[in-house]
Each structure stands twice: as C-alpha cells, then as structure tokens.
Amino acid sequence: MWDYSEKVMDHYRNPRNVGSIDDADAIGVAGSLTCGDQLKIYLKIKDNIVTDAKFQTFGCGSAVASSSILTEMIIGKSVDEVRKITNKDIADELGGLPPEKMHCSVMGYEALEDALKNYKADGYVDLDEILDEHYGTNKKEKIICTCFQITENIIWDAIKQNGLKTVEEVTNYTKAGGACGKCKAVIQDMIDTYYQKQKNEIDKLTPTQWILKVNNVIETQISPELQKDGGDIELVDIKNKSIYVKLKGRCSGCKNSTMTLKNFAEKILQDSLGTDVTLIEVK
Amino acid sequence: MDKKIVYLDNNATTKVDEKVLEAMLPYLKEEYANPSSMYDFAKKSSNAIKEARVKIRDFVNAKDEKEIIFTSCGSESANTAIRGVLNYNKNKKHIITTKVEHPCVLNLYQALEKQGYQVDYIGVNSNGELNLEELEAAIDENTALVSVMWANNETGVINPIGKISEIIKSKNKDTKFFVDAVQVAGKIPIDVQENGIDLLGISGHKFHAPKGVGALYVNSKTMITPLIIGGHQEKGKRAGTENTPYIVAIGKAAELAQEGLQYEMTEVKRLRDKLETNILKKIYNARINTGIANRVPNTTNIGFEYIEGELILLHLSDLGICASSGSACTSGSLEPSHVLRAMNVPFTAIHGSIRWSLSRFTTEEEIDYVIDKLPGIIEKVTSISPYQKELQALKALRNN
Numbered sequence: 001m002w003d004y005s006e007k008v009m010d011h012y013r014n015p016r017n018v019g020s021i022d023d024a025d026a027i028g029v030a031g032s033l034t035c036g037d038q039l040k041i042y043l044k045i046k047d048n049i050v051t052d053a054k055f056q057t058f059g060c061g062s063a064v065a066s067s068s069i070l071t072e073m074i075i076g077k078s079v080d081e082v083r084k085i086t087n088k089d090i091a092d093e094l095g096g097l098p099p100e101k102m103h104c105s106v107m108g109y110e111a112l113e114d115a116l117k118n119y120k121a122d123g124y125v126d127l128d129e130i131l132d133e134h135y136g137t138n139k140k141e142k143i144i145c146t147c148f149q150i151t152e153n154i155i156w157d158a159i160k161q162n163g164l165k166t167v168e169e170v171t172n173y174t175k176a177g178g179a180c181g182k183c184k185a186v187i188q189d190m191i192d193t194y195y196q197k198q199k200n201e202i203d204k205l206t207p208t209q210w211i212l213k214v215n216n217v218i219e220t221q222i223s224p225e226l227q228k229d230g231g232d233i234e235l236v237d238i239k240n241k242s243i244y245v246k247l248k249g250r251c252s253g254c255k256n257s258t259m260t261l262k263n264f265a266e267k268i269l270q271d272s273l274g275t276d277v278t279l280i281e282v283k
Numbered sequence: 284m285d286k287k288i289v290y291l292d293n294n295a296t297t298k299v300d301e302k303v304l305e306a307m308l309p310y311l312k313e314e315y316a317n318p319s320s321m322y323d324f325a326k327k328s329s330n331a332i333k334e335a336r337v338k339i340r341d342f343v344n345a346k347d348e349k350e351i352i353f354t355s356c357g358s359e360s361a362n363t364a365i366r367g368v369l370n371y372n373k374n375k376k377h378i379i380t381t382k383v384e385h386p387c388v389l390n391l392y393q394a395l396e397k398q399g400y401q402v403d404y405i406g407v408n409s410n411g412e413l414n415l416e417e418l419e420a421a422i423d424e425n426t427a428l429v430s431v432m433w434a435n436n437e438t439g440v441i442n443p444i445g446k447i448s449e450i451i452k453s454k455n456k457d458t459k460f461f462v463d464a465v466q467v468a469g470k471i472p473i474d475v476q477e478n479g480i481d482l483l484g485i486s487g488h489k490f491h492a493p494k495g496v497g498a499l500y501v502n503s504k505t506m507i508t509p510l511i512i513g514g515h516q517e518k519g520k521r522a523g524t525e526n527t528p529y530i531v532a533i534g535k536a537a538e539l540a541q542e543g544l545q546y547e548m549t550e551v552k553r554l555r556d557k558l559e560t561n562i563l564k565k566i567y568n569a570r571i572n573t574g575i576a577n578r579v580p581n582t583t584n585i586g587f588e589y590i591e592g593e594l595i596l597l598h599l600s601d602l603g604i605c606a607s608s609g610s611a612c613t614s615g616s617l618e619p620s621h622v623l624r625a626m627n628v629p630f631t632a633i634h635g636s637i638r639w640s641l642s643r644f645t646t647e648e649e650i651d652y653v654i655d656k657l658p659g660i661i662e663k664v665t666s667i668s669p670y671q672k673e674l675q676a677l678k679a680l681r682n683n
Contacts, residue, residue, distance in 0.1 A: 012597060018667045033670070036619060036634045037591065040669040056669035058634075060593035064667065179618050 004061060005095035011065035016072055019054045028115025029131060030107045035148050035175065037063045037104070039111045041070070045119065050074045050082055055111075062094075062101040066108040069093050074112070083116055085109070086161045087173070102173045106158055144186055147179035155187065159194050163271055167191070199274045211238055217272045218245070222265045226251055233265065236282050243269065246282050257281070286603040289649045293489075294436050294466060294582060294640035295607055299532075300491040306535040307493075310528035318525050319516065328527045335534025339498050342537035343464075343483060344474040352499045352517045353530050357465040358387035359510070360484030360499040361430075363521065364461045365391055367507025368428050368482070369400075375427035379403045381413055382625040383437075388430050388463055389621070401425075410576035411440035411626050415450060422454040432463040434470070437609055437622040437638055438573045439582025441471070448479030459505055465489055469540030470547055470579040481505045487529070491642070492536035496529035543643050551641050552580035554650050558639060559583045561654040566661050567681040568674060572628050572636055581641040584609070584623075586632030587661055588677060589670040595637055598660040604653055609636040631673070 021042040031038035037059030044052035053071040057064050070090055074082045087109035091097045097105060141151040158164060158173040167187045171177045177184045205213060215235055226232050231251030237244040245265070247257050254260065258281070266279040290298070316325035318332050333348075340348040354360045365388065369378070380392050382404045396402045403421040406414050413431070422429070429451050434441045444462055451458050461482040464473055469490035475483055482501050488494040501507055501520070513522025562569050568588040587595060592608030599606060609620030618624075619633045628636065641650075665674060 012594065013601065015667055020671075029669075033589075033634075034630045038669055056667055056671070058589060058668050058670060059591050061597045063591075064594060 002061070002098050002101065004065075004098070007069070007093075007095045008062055008065040008097065011068040011094070012061040015055075015057075015064050015068040017052075017054050017068065017075075018056065020056060021052060021054050026115040026119035028111040028113065028118065030110035030114060031059070032149065033058065037107060039063065039067050039107050041067070041108075041111045041115050043074070043115055043119070045079060048079050050077055050079065059104065059107070060101075062097050062104040063107060065094055066090050066097075066104045067111075070108045070112060079116065079119070082112065085112060087158070088161055099169075099172045102162070103175045106154070106173050109157075109161075110154060144190075145174075145176035145179075145183045148175045150174050150176040152190075155190055156194070159191060165191065165195075195274075202274055214238055214243055214269070214273065217269055218265075221268050221272070225264070226260070231260075241274075241276050242278050242280055244280050244282050289602075289604045289652055291639045291641060291645065291649075291653065292605045292607050293642040293645075294439075294638065296488045296494060297491045297642055298644060299493050300536060300539055302539060303492055303532050303535045307528040307532040310531055314527070318527055319514075328525075331527060331531050332525055335530045338534035338537050339485075339500075342468075342473065342541055343485070343500050344476055345500050345502070346476060347503060349518065350500055350502055352501060352520050353525065353533070354484075354497040354499055354521060355495055355526070356497045357385075357463070357484055357486030357489070358497075360486070360497045361385075361387045361461070361463055362391060363499055363507065363510045364482040364484060364501070365395075365428060365430060366510055367501075367520075368459045368461070368505070369395070370508035371506045372427060375425050377401045377403075377423065377425040378428045378430075379405065379418065379421050379426060380430040381405045381407065381432065381442075383407055383411065383435055383622045384430065384432055385436055385463060385465065388432070392430070407440075407625050409627050410574040411435060411438045411572070411622070412576050413442050413447075415443075415447065418447065419450050419454060422451060422458060424455060426455055426458045428459045428461060430461045430463065432466065433473075434466040434579045434582075435622060436466045437620055438576070438584045438626075439466070439578035439640070440573055440576045441467070441578060444480065445478040452479060466582075467579060468537075469543065470581055472544060475500055475502065482507075487533035487536055490536050490540045492532040493529060496526060496533045498533060546643055548580050551643060551645065554645055554647060555581055555583055555639075555641050557647075558641075558650050558653060559585070562657060565654070565658045567678045568661070568665060570632055572623065572626065572632065582638065584636060584638045586628060587635035587637065587664075588629075588631045589668045589674050590635045590661070590664045592635050592637055594664050595635065595660060598664065599657075602656055602660075604656065606640075607638050609633065609638065631670075 021044055024042040025045040026043040028041045040056045042054045043050055053075050055067040055071055057067045073085060073093060087105040090108045091102060091105040141153055144150055144152050144155055154174055155170060155176055158170060162173060164170050164173060167177055167184050170187050177187050218233060218235055223233055229250060231247065231249040234246045234248055236246050251257055251260060261279055261281055269277050269279060310331065314327050316328045318325055318329035336348040336351050339351045345351060354363060378400050380388055392402050405418045431442055431447055433444055448460055451460050459481045462480050464483050465486045467473060468485045482505060484499050485497060487496040507520060509520050511522045516522055516525055562585055570586045572584045572586050596606060596608050609623045623633050623636055668674060
C-alpha cells in the first residue's frame with residue numbers, strides 16, 4: 001500500500017477539471033498506453049492568461065492527482081508563470097509523492113511543456129497532429145530509454161530540477177531504465193556529465209563570484225530553515241573549499257549543532273557547490 | 284466509520300480458520316516442550332507433529348508420511364526442492380521452468396542461470412496455457428529438473444500436471460519434477476502418486492493456516508541436499524527446532540481443506556462465475572484474460588480496457604473491497620505483471636487487470652455487493668480516460 005498524502009487521496013477521489021476542451025488553444029500529451037500511463041491536458045488561453053484547463057488521465061492514483069492539481073495550479077496564471085512550473089512544484093503542491101511515484105509529477109510537467117510548445121497565440125490546434133508528432137517514429141529528440149520512449153531532454157530536466165544523483169532516482173522520476181535496464185549506463189553517464197559540468201562552472205568562478213555564490217546558498221537555502229527553529233547561521237570566512245561559519249540564536253547553544261552543521265547545512269552546500277566543500281564551525 | 288471488509292484477495296493470503304487457531308493455541312501456551320526432548324512432557328508436542336505429518340500425507344496422497352518435510356513457507360519449499368535436487372547431483376546443468384512461475388521459482392532460476400545453469404523458460408498461449416510441445420522439445424539427457432506450477436497465482440490457470448509428468452519421464456526418466464502447488468491446495472484435489480510428482484510444495488497461509496509455515500513433499504526415490512544445515516530434525520532434511528503450533532495449524536488446515544474441497548469446487552465456483560458473468564454483462568470494457576482455460580474454482584482475472592488497475596483498486600478499497608492488480612503501478616516495478624505479458628494480454632487491458640480470488644468464507648452477499656458497486660467505479664475511472672474515442676468504438680462493438 002502506498003503512503004499517499006491526504007491531498008493526493010482527495011484529488012484521485014474527486015479529480016478537478018476532468019474532460020476536454022473542444023476549442024482549446026493548447027493541448028499537451030505525455031506518456032502512452034504501452035507505458036501504463038498517459039495524460040492529455042487542454043488549455044484555454046486569453047490575453048496570455050490561462051482561463052481554463054481540463055485533463056484526461058490513464059494512470060494510477062498519483063497520476064490522476066498530479067494532473068488534477070496541475071489544472072488548479074495553472075488556471076488564472078499567465079503563460080509565463082505557467083512555463084516556470086516544474087515537476088517538483090506539482091509534487092510539493094500535493095504534499096509529496098512516494099519516491100517510486102515521482103514520475104507521475106514528471107508526466108504532468110511534460111504534458112504542460114508539450115502544450116506550451118504547441119501553443120500558438122492565435123493558432124488552431126489539431127489534436128491528431130499533436131498525437132502524430134507524439135507517437136511519430138521520426139521524433140527529433142534522442143531517445144535514451146527505448147522501453148518507455150524517454151528522451152534525453154526529459155532526463156536532463158529531471159536531473160536538473162530535482163538534483164537527482166543516482167540512476168535509481170532517475171528511474172523513479174522518469175521511468176527510464178525501469179524495464180530492460182540497458183540504458184542504465186547511459187543514464188549514469190548523463191548524471192556524471194551533469195555534475196562534472198556543474199563542478200567545472202564552479203571552478204571557473206573568480207574568488208569574488210565564489211564568495212557571492214556561497215553566501216547566496218547560505219542565505220536562501222540554509223538560513224531560512226534554521227530561522228524556523230529560532231536559530232541562524234553566519235558566513236565568517238572562505239578559504240578555497242573550506243567554509244567557516246558561526247551558528248547563532250538557539251543553534252549556538254544546541255547540543256545537536258554539529259549534527260545540524262554536518263547532516264543538513266554541509267549537505268545543502270555540497271548539493272549546490274560540489275562534494276569537495278567542507279563546512280567548519282567557528283565558536 | 285467501521286468499514287465492512289469484502290476480502291477477495293485469497294490468492295495473496297487467507298483468513299485463519301477459527302478451528303485452526305483453536306488447534307494450535309495449546310502449543311503456544313502450555314504445550315511448549317521441544318518435541319525432540321526425552322521426557323514425557325514432550326510427548327504431546329512430538330505426537331502432534333506426527334499427526335500433522337499424517338494429515339499432510341493424506342492431503343497430497345503421499346505413500347508415506349516420511350516423505351513430508353515441514354518448512355517455513357512456500358518459497359522455502361521451492362528453494363529446498365530446487366536447490367536440494369541440483370546440489371545432490373551436480374553433473375547435470377540443464378533446468379526447465381515456465382515464464383509464468385511465481386517469483387520464488389522464477390528468480391531462483393535466474394540466479395541459477397547466473398551460476399552457470401542452462402535454463403529454458405517455457406511460454407504460454409494467450410489463455411495462459413503452457414506450451415507442452417515446447418516443453419517436450421526442451422527436455423534432453425542433461426535436464427536435471429523441471430519446475431511447473433500446478434495453478435498460476437494471478438490467473439488461476441491449471442497446468443495438466445499428470446500429462447506434463449508423462450512427457451518429462453518419457454523423454455528422460457532421471458529428470459526430477461517439482462510442482463509448486465501453493466495455489467491449488469484446498470481448491471482442487473492433489474494426488475502426487477497419480478500425477479507422477481517427485482517434489483511438491485504448499486504454503487499454509489493460502490488455505491487458512493497462519494503465515495509462516497509450509498510443507499514439501501519429496502518422494503522416497505528423490506534425494507536432496509538440505510538447504511538448512513543443523514540438527515537432525517525432519518530427518519536431516521530441514522534443520523531447526525520444529526515450529527510445533529504452526530505445524531499443527533497446517534495439519535488442521537489441510538484436514539479442513541480436504542473436507543471443504545467439494546464446497547470449493549461447486550459453491551465457491553458458483554460465486555466466482557456469478558461475479559464474472561455479471562461483470563461481463565454490466566461493464567462493456569471488461570474482458571476475461573484467460574479465455575476458456577481450465578482454472579481453479581476461486582480465481583478470475585479480468586482486464587478493464589483503457590483504464591489503470593491501481594486507480595480501480597483505490598476506489599474499491601474506499602468501499603472496503605480488497606482485490607489485487609497486475610498493473611505496474613501497484614508494485615512500483617514500472618512493468619506490468621510478467622504473467623500477463625507472457626500471455627500477450629493486449630496493452631489496452633494489461634494495466635487495468637484485476638485479480639479476484641474467493642475462499643470458502645466468501646458470501647453471496649459480498650459478491651452481490653461487488654456486482655452492485657463495481658460498475659459505478661469503472662464508469663468513474665473510464666470517464667477520465669484520454670481514450671474516449673477508442674472506448675466509444677469498443678462500446679459500439681460490444682453492444683452489437
């Protein structure tokens with residue numbers, strides 16, 4: 001039995017905005033019958049605002065919940081705002097999904113992306129044409145997982161948006177590698193390439209850019225979390241990859257401060273800045 | 284709210300029969316002696332195990348109770364049988380099984396394949412029936428063992444075990460035959476002598492004993508190397524202090540199952556058929572995945588086209604109805620059931636396939652409740668499917 005959140009259960013029990021829109025301004029499709037889940041999303045757009053959204057889903061409880069909540073998230077928003085929505089936003093809005101079910105949120109993101117790609121401000125939308133392109137054999141994008149027809153771009157997006165680090169995580173999020181497993185080596189290469197690229201970019205930074213980057217991570221990702229518990233963190237000094245910080249507020253006297261530092265703060269820094277970063281506490 | 288439970292997942296596990304519980308309780312309380320001990324206090328435990336062994340002997344119609352070994356579960360029975368035969372005679376390196384076996388056999392065969400065994404996996408037709416010609420062709424002088432399940436856990440399809448044994452022995456009389464009988468125990472008669480079976484495994488919790496006990500039949504002409512090495516218990520074929528209460532339980536459960544066989548084959552079958560017929564009558568996008576294949580009386584596997592199984596199960600669960608699905612989503616494996624894939628069940632139906640399995644405790648009222656509630660659920664799930672065009676075409680076709 002999956003451990004679904006209340007919100008997921010509410011949405012598969014009472015899905016919102018089910019159906020199709022005959023004169024839709026944009027239609028997106030993701031997944032297929034063979035893969036075991038498919039989502040079609042229909043958008044009505046006026047003056048750059050999504051005025052209506054409907055969906056049809058063939059899939060499990062979390063697939064229906066992801067589709068349903070996505071329609072709620074986009075109605076009333078501008079096309080530019082809608083473009084910024086990621087699969088993580090969908091999963092977060094649902095109060096989280098089991099790891100093995102994250103691919104359902106990715107399917108929502110893919111269908112939305114597909115719809116916006118096909119969107120022409122005053123154009124006519126032909127669903128058959130979209131479906132032809134969706135199932136077409138001469139797809140321009142490179143397919144990585146042939147079992148589930150997962151493209152390179154879908155995998156890149158999932159790694160980037162969710163900070164995926166292992167092949168198993170990529171499978172949970174995109175299904176790629178979940179059947180015959182032949183593409184697992186390619187996926188591993190993609191993960192390695194992505195983090196190598198991230199590391200190269202960091203290595204190219206000037207000392208000032210590096211300090212700003214470190215400070216940015218501390219201020220936007222670590223500090224707000226500690227503040228929730230009445231504590232805080234301050235950047236004291238940076239020597240190459242060693243980052244010196246001081247814990248403040250409740251954190252300073254907390255006997256778990258070393259744990260906070262190593263398990264939480266250092267991990268976040270490493271996720272964003274590379275695994276060779278160490279965090280050192282200054283008392 | 285106190286939700287009524289309608290339990291139609293008896294191929295997964297069953298409720299413990301009150302009479303079984305009653306029989307085993309003394310051995311969880313006052314009769315706790317180790318049955319191997321010398322004193323009189325141990326006599327009752329040791330006699331209880333003897334009695335249980337006789338009951339299992341009669342249940343499978345073995346010649347001698349010495350041919351019965353108690354184990355902890357169906358998987359242990361299968362592992363003891365398969366590894367036991369192969370380890371006893373390491374010269375032959377070819378083994379055969381089917382593509383639709385339970386994972387306890389299939390995954391073991393895959394592990395053996397990695398260790399250097401040559402393996403043939405025999406296929407099935409679209410009804411789930413084994414390809415006997417393929418099996419016959421696969422057997423040669425180097426074949427050490429053939430494993431075939433008596434009935435499939437997902438579809439209930441029965442394999443002609445007697446005929447399979449004849450085929451095996453006519454091609455190579457030294458080839459051993461293991462039968463995973465977990466899904467037939469208590470549903471159809473088991474006769475190891477009549478069907479020419481060398482080894483046969485059963486599991487208590489599939490016929491109203493508790494989880495954690497199984498049995499293995501090894502005929503007196505078949506030698507095995509034990510899997511669990513230790514004391515002298517089970518004639519050295521399975522070490523470990525005897526689990527007296529659970530052994531008593533499986534013995535009692537076997538006795539009750541034997542008594543209930545007729546009821547199972549007539550009354551349980553009637554209820555299963557009633558469920559099946561009504562689903563087909565009321566739901567246009569339903570199909571029986573096994574066609575006209577011969578099945579155990581309690582099981583039906585029904586595919587609902589263009590919709591997904593987990594969502595159906597979640598809605599059923601909201602009404603207290605328990606069934607299971609071959610869909611990928613329920614297992615988290617991403618791929619639908621290996622059994623339904625081996626049968627080439629169409630992709631339109633494979634993800635929406637639901638297994639219903641009854642027991643002697645299933646009532647007519649429960650079946651009527653499902654018949655009443657299911658069409659609404661299927662309609663609700665169908666209404667959000669993106670395949671409306673295909674569904675309309677299917678509806679027109681079925682209504683003609």
